[in-house]
Amino acid sequence: MGTAKLDEFTVRDNRIARYAKALGHPARVAILKFLITKKNCVCGDIVDVLPLSQSTVSQHLKELKEVGLIQGEIDGKRVCYCIDPKEWELAKRSIADLMDSFVTKGITCC
Numbered sequence: 001m002g003t004a005k006l007d008e009f010t011v012r013d014n015r016i017a018r019y020a021k022a023l024g025h026p027a028r029v030a031i032l033k034f035l036i037t038k039k040n041c042v043c044g045d046i047v048d049v050l051p052l053s054q055s056t057v058s059q060h061l062k063e064l065k066e067v068g069l070i071q072g073e074i075d076g077k078r079v080c081y082c083i084d085p086k087e088w089e090l091a092k093r094s095i096a097d098l099m100d101s102f103v104t105k106g107i108t109c110c
Helices: 011-022 026-038 043-049 054-067 085-100
Strands: 070-075 078-083
Touching: 011 054, 011 085, 026 043, 026 054, 026 070, 026 078, 043 054, 043 078, 054 070
Parallel strands: none
Antiparallel strands: 070 078
16 A cells, blocks of 8 residues: 655645645534634533534544644543634635635636
8 A cells, every 4th residue: 555655745735735634524614613603612512513423523623633723721521622823823824825826817727
């Protein structure tokens, strides 16, 4: 089986790919949208508004946390989640730079 050869691409390209993967599931997008409106919350709050089990929500939160888009702080027996503002801004700039690099003027396909 072949390897991904991630080291063959730039740090920026790998970063954008990680963000895209994290955003590649509608449940994670819904979780992010919820966290944006609530500023912070615990897993149970998210479970209450999404049609997903607690274990599924926890797995999606783990994916978002690993890429850095959210952070979680232990509060007793619970973990309080929120958007990580620094990483969020980096993701926003990275994705916008990619999208803005395409110039449509005079472009024809094939």
